[in-house]
Amino acid sequence: MDLAENFTNSFQGIAVSPGIGIGRVMKLAGPGNVAPERVEIPDSGIDAEFERLHAAIAATAEQLVSLQNELRRKLNNLDADIFEAHLMLVKDRTFVGEIEKRIKSGKCNCEYALYEAIEHFQKVFATIKDEYLRERSLDLRDVGARLMENLTDVGEAMLGLDDSRVIVATTLTPTETARLDTSRVLGFVLENGSVTSHTAILARSLNLPAVVGIPGSDLADLCGADKLIIDGFSGRVIVNPDSRTEEAYRLKARAADEFHARMKADRELPPETVDGFMIPLAVNLDSACCDCSSLKNSGVAGIGLVRTEFMFLNPHHHPTEDEQFEIYKKLLIDAGDLPVVIRTMDIGGDKIAAGITTVNEENPFLGLRGIRLALRERRDLFRVQLRALLRAGVYGNLHVMIPMVSSISEVLETRAIIDDLCADLAAEGFEYLRKLPLGVMIETPGAAVIASSLSRVCDFFSIGTNDLVQYTRAIDRGNEHVSYLYHPAHPSILKMIKSAVDGAKEGGIPVAVCGQMAADPALAVLLIGLGVHELSMVESAVPLVRRAIRSVSMYDAVQVAEQALKCATAAEVEKIIADVMKEKFPELAEI
Amino acid sequence: MSIAGESMTARVKVLTKEGLHARPASQIAAMLSKRDARLKLVKHGAEGGEADCSSVLELLILAAGFDTELELFAEGPEAAEALKEVSGFFERKFDEEEF
Numbered sequence: 001m002d003l004a005e006n007f008t009n010s011f012q013g014i015a016v017s018p019g020i021g022i023g024r025v026m027k028l029a030g031p032g033n034v035a036p037e038r039v040e041i042p043d044s045g046i047d048a049e050f051e052r053l054h055a056a057i058a059a060t061a062e063q064l065v066s067l068q069n070e071l072r073r074k075l076n077n078l079d080a081d082i083f084e085a086h087l088m089l090v091k092d093r094t095f096v097g098e099i100e101k102r103i104k105s106g107k108c109n110c111e112y113a114l115y116e117a118i119e120h121f122q123k124v125f126a127t128i129k130d131e132y133l134r135e136r137s138l139d140l141r142d143v144g145a146r147l148m149e150n151l152t153d154v155g156e157a158m159l160g161l162d163d164s165r166v167i168v169a170t171t172l173t174p175t176e177t178a179r180l181d182t183s184r185v186l187g188f189v190l191e192n193g194s195v196t197s198h199t200a201i202l203a204r205s206l207n208l209p210a211v212v213g214i215p216g217s218d219l220a221d222l223c224g225a226d227k228l229i230i231d232g233f234s235g236r237v238i239v240n241p242d243s244r245t246e247e248a249y250r251l252k253a254r255a256a257d258e259f260h261a262r263m264k265a266d267r268e269l270p271p272e273t274v275d276g277f278m279i280p281l282a283v284n285l286d287s288a289c290c291d292c293s294s295l296k297n298s299g300v301a302g303i304g305l306v307r308t309e310f311m312f313l314n315p316h317h318h319p320t321e322d323e324q325f326e327i328y329k330k331l332l333i334d335a336g337d338l339p340v341v342i343r344t345m346d347i348g349g350d351k352i353a354a355g356i357t358t359v360n361e362e363n364p365f366l367g368l369r370g371i372r373l374a375l376r377e378r379r380d381l382f383r384v385q386l387r388a389l390l391r392a393g394v395y396g397n398l399h400v401m402i403p404m405v406s407s408i409s410e411v412l413e414t415r416a417i418i419d420d421l422c423a424d425l426a427a428e429g430f431e432y433l434r435k436l437p438l439g440v441m442i443e444t445p446g447a448a449v450i451a452s453s454l455s456r457v458c459d460f461f462s463i464g465t466n467d468l469v470q471y472t473r474a475i476d477r478g479n480e481h482v483s484y485l486y487h488p489a490h491p492s493i494l495k496m497i498k499s500a501v502d503g504a505k506e507g508g509i510p511v512a513v514c515g516q517m518a519a520d521p522a523l524a525v526l527l528i529g530l531g532v533h534e535l536s537m538v539e540s541a542v543p544l545v546r547r548a549i550r551s552v553s554m555y556d557a558v559q560v561a562e563q564a565l566k567c568a569t570a571a572e573v574e575k576i577i578a579d580v581m582k583e584k585f586p587e588l589a590e591i
Numbered sequence: 592m593s594i595a596g597e598s599m600t601a602r603v604k605v606l607t608k609e610g611l612h613a614r615p616a617s618q619i620a621a622m623l624s625k626r627d628a629r630l631k632l633v634k635h636g637a638e639g640g641e642a643d644c645s646s647v648l649e650l651l652i653l654a655a656g657f658d659t660e661l662e663l664f665a666e667g668p669e670a671a672e673a674l675k676e677v678s679g680f681f682e683r684k685f686d687e688e689e690f
Contacts, residue, residue: 085613085647088620094646121648129638130656132609139613140648316614316687 011214013189014483015235016200019209020253021187022246025226026165027219028172036111036148041103049103053096053110056150060090063146089143095121111151118144131360166228168219172199182206187230189237191216192480203232204519205540207260211235213480259587260543267299271546275553279528281546282536284514286310288327288342293334295539299546302339302397304462304536305514306331308385309346312356318381324388332396339397341439341462341514341536344385346370346403347378356381365476370404370441375413386414387421393433401439401462406446411457414438442511443467448496451503461504462536463497465515472496487570488517494530494564494573501531512536521548521588522577528554529561544588551585599670601663603681605655615685616650622676628667630677634659644677 041049068083089095098120102113118141125137164184171192188203193212203210209232222228222239229238229249238245271281282304285292288311292303311319311327319327332340347356348369357377361367374382389400402414418436425432442448443464451461465488466477472492475482487493497513504511512534517523519541525548527535535545560580564573581588605611623630623645630644634653642649644663655661661681665674680686 085617088617088647089613092620092646092648094643094648121652124652128652128654130610130654133612133651133654133656136613136651140651 009239011218011237011239013211013235013237014213015210015232016193016212017188017203017208017210017232018256019187019207019232020249020256021166021209021228021230021232022249022253023164023166023186023227025168025222025224025228027222027224028167028169036109036115038112039109041107041109043107046104046107049110049113050100052151053099053103053114056110056147057090057096059150060143060146061087063150064090085139086143086146089139090147095140111148114144114148114151166230168222168228170216170219182208187211187232189214189219189228189230191219201538205538207540208232211237213483266547267543269546269550270299271549273528273549273552273554273557275555277528277554279549280534281542281549282339282341282512282514282534283539283542284536288331291334292331295338296334296336298539300338300539300542301534302341302536303335304341304512304534306340306342307346308343312345312347312381318356318384321384321388321391324385325391328389328392328398329395332392332398335396337397339399341399341401341512342389343401343403343441344371344389345374345378345381348373348404365470371402371410371414372404374402375410379417383417383421386418387425390418390421390425390432390436391430393436394431398433399437399439399460401441401460403441403464404443404467405440405454406444408450408453408457411438411440411454415457442496442500443471443515445472445496448472448500448503451500452506453503455503455505455507455509458507458509460509461500461511463500463511463513463515463532465493465497465513465517468496468515469493487574488515488520488523489526489564489573489577490570491565491567491573494526494561497527497530497532498565505531510534519545521545521585522581524548525552525557525581526560526564526573526577529557529559529564531561548581548585548588552580556580556584599665599674601665601674601678603661603663603678605657605659605661605681606684607687608657609687610656610659611650611653611685613647613651615680615687616647618685619644619650619677619680620647622680623673626667626669626673626676628665628669628673630670630673631664633662633664635662 064083064087095117098117099110099113102108102116103110106113106116121140122137125134125140128134164186166186166189168189171190172188185208187209188199188211190199190210190212191214193199200210200212209230211230211232214237227240229241229246231237231249241249270278272278280301282302283295283300284305285303286307288306288308295303311324328342346369348367349365357368357373359368359377368377389398392398402410405411415438418438422432422434437459439460439462440447440454440458441464442451442461444467447454448468455461469475469486469488470477473485473490475485477483477486501511510533511531513527513532514536518527518535519537521544524535524545528549537545560576563576567573567576631641632644632650632653633639633641634655638654640653642653644650663674663678665671
């Protein structure tokens, strides 16, 4: 009799990255993640636990040093001192003492003692009144997570495995995802997250399936012996499938792989509708420090969004004008003739703000964010960034856009700063871009509604659909309780986009979409039907979107858009698009 | 402090907007690691407490925000040097650039 018989079960979550993954579970534990298992340690084993703890401390310290060096290199020698503090923290007498005390008095394993110690100090930090200092508990959390990783040896365990694994966790931080050996990851199953969260974006760029929104109580029972099927198309997760189910999914996975291979093969073909309308497809970059030299010959039309928040990660050192100038210059030279749209710092909301603003906001998403912060609170940083951009602009095809615009005055004020900086640069004898194309992100309903006025004071629009959905439908996109309302195809969103497109037409300027919506092949068709000129997306989405565009005519797309605008619900809109895609691009429904 | 050796005190004040955060705390702990001295930082008042300056964690938990007044107690053979070094660091606003 098989005592260890595994149970079969299945959960329904939210699919955030398509694909099929089949394999055993690798559970990532850590502070903020699933509590590690408590193991009773006999007195004779305490010394061995101490040894494990100190070995993990030494390993963590070593990694922090190399990480610091790596970051210094990546950031073009920007200050990476924050790791110095982490290095001190991991060896801290009081911190290590607390863990040792808990191993000894609790007679438990290091992992559990570490977990308890972190929880203990988190509670102490939580009582601190000064918000900035209270948030330093994050530093401890980060150090704790690294230490835990070395104790549980995730990296090592992954390397030592002869098979790849499905990652199961409550949540994954960007650091954690960046450190995974992705060649051994089959997919992600997470409790927290959304279609726009970090892990989801990463999973899509790696072509790995991901499902989020599975309750922690369901995940708690999973262990390394369990086999999972993740269906990144439907959001279904099947635990210990029977052989027939597994075989069916293997077939589905193969079909999806073949389809993607075909998609890649036709990258030479232009993104043109059957009736000859060319739709430029551009890519989004998460950082200005990316190497984009490979894009020149990849068939993409440009870089439609470069995020610059990453540079302001270190609260103790912000990049100087010269440092930023070098970064932008390299990016523009690498991109050659391709247009590059750099978005000025979008800080505030959920984006990093440590060391940049001390404003305490109850509702940061409706607060001093993006251009508001740049103009009201950190005009100093904004001027430095614009000066660096103006100087770098002579090396390529630079466009600059400003985030979170909700009024004309924000654009005019930015223009005034640019004029002022140009005068300074000329007086100081610098070379600079004399006519900088300045664009506006349309991501608030207010901006979409006054688009016709905005189009007269700027050179282009780029619609950020992720935030536009959030603000139009009044849903916090990090809040899983309202994620059921997150529908980019909702008629309210389409009307906002239509208003932006009509406004752009009045001012005679082009309009692009750089949000998640542009990366969805069916919604991309809807967008071009609404009159959007250009779509910008994560690079991995380009092949499928190109295929979708090549399978319809502009006439079809306009028809779809016209019908969609008359709908009352997202479900009606989705049905209209699905019907058209089924006819024009039947393979899309199969994958 | 009761351990034998020189015991000295000094008063310092946090002059930076961000307070005594991770970077200056780790720099203070690093200074102490090079000295044969023990240094205690005491915050008076209702939310008061004390921190051993060789522990970054204790310094962080002390939560010394902008404008907080603190007292330093030093002892040990190099107490005078350690005291001077750390109080100087407070006076120099933790050597931070103002953004």
